[in-house]
Amino acid sequence: MSNTPLSEAGFETLAIREGLVRGFEQEHSDPIYATSSFVFESAEQAAATFSGERDGNTYSRFSNPTVSVFEKRLAALEGGEDCVATSSGMSAILTLCLTVLKTGDHVVCSRNVFGSTVSLFNNMLTKLGINVSFVALRNLNDWRDAVTPETKLFFCETPSNPICEVGDIRQIAEIAHSVGALLAVDNCFCTPALQKPLAFGADVVMHSATKYLDGQGRVLGGALVGSIELMADVRAFVRVCGPSMSPFNAWVFSKGLETLQLRMDAHSVRAMTLANWLVAHEKVAKVNYCGLATHPDHDLAKTQQSAFGGVLSFEVTGGQAEAWAFINATRLMSLTANLGDVKTTICHPASTTHGRLSDDQKREAGITASLIRIAVGLEDVSDIIADCERGFSAI
Numbered sequence: 341m342s343n344t345p346l347s348e349a350g351f352e353t354l355a356i357r358e359g360l361v362r363g364f365e366q367e368h369s370d371p372i373y374a375t376s377s378f379v380f381e382s383a384e385q386a387a388a389t390f391s392g393e394r395d396g397n398t399y400s401r402f403s404n405p406t407v408s409v410f411e412k413r414l415a416a417l418e419g420g421e422d423c424v425a426t427s428s429g430m431s432a433i434l435t436l437c438l439t440v441l442k443t444g445d446h447v448v449c450s451r452n453v454f455g456s457t458v459s460l461f462n463n464m465l466t467k468l469g470i471n472v473s474f475v476a477l478r479n480l481n482d483w484r485d486a487v488t489p490e491t492k493l494f495f496c497e498t499p500s501n502p503i504c505e506v507g508d509i510r511q512i513a514e515i516a517h518s519v520g521a522l523l524a525v526d527n528c529f530c531t532p533a534l535q536k537p538l539a540f541g542a543d544v545v546m547h548s549a550t551k552y553l554d555g556q557g558r559v560l561g562g563a564l565v566g567s568i569e570l571m572a573d574v575r576a577f578v579r580v581c582g583p584s585m586s587p588f589n590a591w592v593f594s595k596g597l598e599t600l601q602l603r604m605d606a607h608s609v610r611a612m613t614l615a616n617w618l619v620a621h622e623k624v625a626k627v628n629y630c631g632l633a634t635h636p637d638h639d640l641a642k643t644q645q646s647a648f649g650g651v652l653s654f655e656v657t658g659g660q661a662e663a664w665a666f667i668n669a670t671r672l673m674s675l676t677a678n679l680g681d682v683k684t685t686i687c688h689p690a691s692t693t694h695g696r697l698s699d700d701q702k703r704e705a706g707i708t709a710s711l712i713r714i715a716v717g718l719e720d721v722s723d724i725i726a727d728c729e730r731g732f733s734a735i
């Protein structure tokens with residue numbers, strides 16, 4: 341096995357080479373260590389490895405060399421000290437919560453987070469006596485006012501889905517730290533290629549690796565990145581409770597990281613082109629994309645993101661009937677709630693991803709009946725626009 345020295349390397353070099361291991365065959369591509377356990381040369385060596393006196397793998401629920409490659413590489417890209425991989429994005433959030441929270445503790449979370457994140461906080465953690473308050477992402481007074489003496493964790497997702505609101509990571513971190521709480525940022529939409537929350541004061545970055553880190557919609561996975569101390573606690577939880585990442589999935593994610601910057605830049609360029617085209621269309625009432633100079637959070641986004649990502653949403657003139665007619669007339673885009681794929685996806689948030697929200701909650705979240713979300717993939721943007729033309733002709 342050999343590691344390349346990379347202390348001075350740039351982002352794209354780290355994305356390709358950080359953590360790289362070679363097996364006995366000196367293969368050029370990373371090997372997959374498809375094994376549940378590891379053998380020892382002696383009882384003494386086994387004892388020393390299990391006790392932690394000696395570095396080494398014992399069992400793949402605890403650690404696996406292929407998973408370690410992904411963890412080292414993602415930690416380097418986020419600018420974090422350490423990373424722990426998990427079986428999915430949701431298990432990453434659960435792992436974080438059960439590592440840092442106990443019964444009686446309180447969480448402040450931005451309102452427009454991923455649907456299952458809301459359910460996890462509202463329906464699962466409440467069973468353990470952990471309470472949550474949801475606040476408006478960009479209203480800093482809301483964050484301050486929601487704090488109780490039991491608040492231990494702030495959680496946010498920026499930019500938000502599907503209307504692309506941006507939270508001020510520096511300011512939210514400052515409020516969290518002033519009350520002794522940690523700030524975790526779900527960095528799924530930007531990835532470290534476009535935004536590094538730890539550099540703005542966040543304590544933990546959480547990922548659904550399922551999305552852009554893979555980038556081709558093949559496998560599920562998640563990750564947490566943060567300090568050595570915090571990740572040691574997180575690792576202890578994963579070791580005992582078992583939401584571990586499989587070696588095959590880790591291998592796919594490490595391969596995905598190799599092209600992350602190229603893909604995120606390309607997603608962003610295409611989304612920007614599509615957003616500008618939509619703004620000029622007569623059958624569009626509103627476009628939500630923080631890359632547009634007219635978006636209320638454009639200036640803030642520029643201070644913490646290097647580009648604006650692949651997800652945008654827009655309202656067609658009319659209501660649900662018009663939005664559904666648009667979607668049903670498209671032929672190229674995949675009608676699915678997933679995102680972060682080379683294939684462009686389209687969905688109607690009000691009746692799918694956000695269908696369980698009440699009318700009031702939808703109004704607060706800006707999710708109207710005429711809203712359509714597109715997660716722009718890497719097809720020719722002219723073909724994506726042609727598909728939207730088909731949609732508009734049906735209205």
Ligand SMILES: *Cc1c(COP(=O)(O)O)cnc(C)c1O
Nearest residue numbers: 428429430454526528548550561
């Ligand atoms: C998909 C997603 C998650 C959950 O990740 P899974 O890998 O599906 O468990 C969390 N946050 C965001 C922003 C997501 O898009």
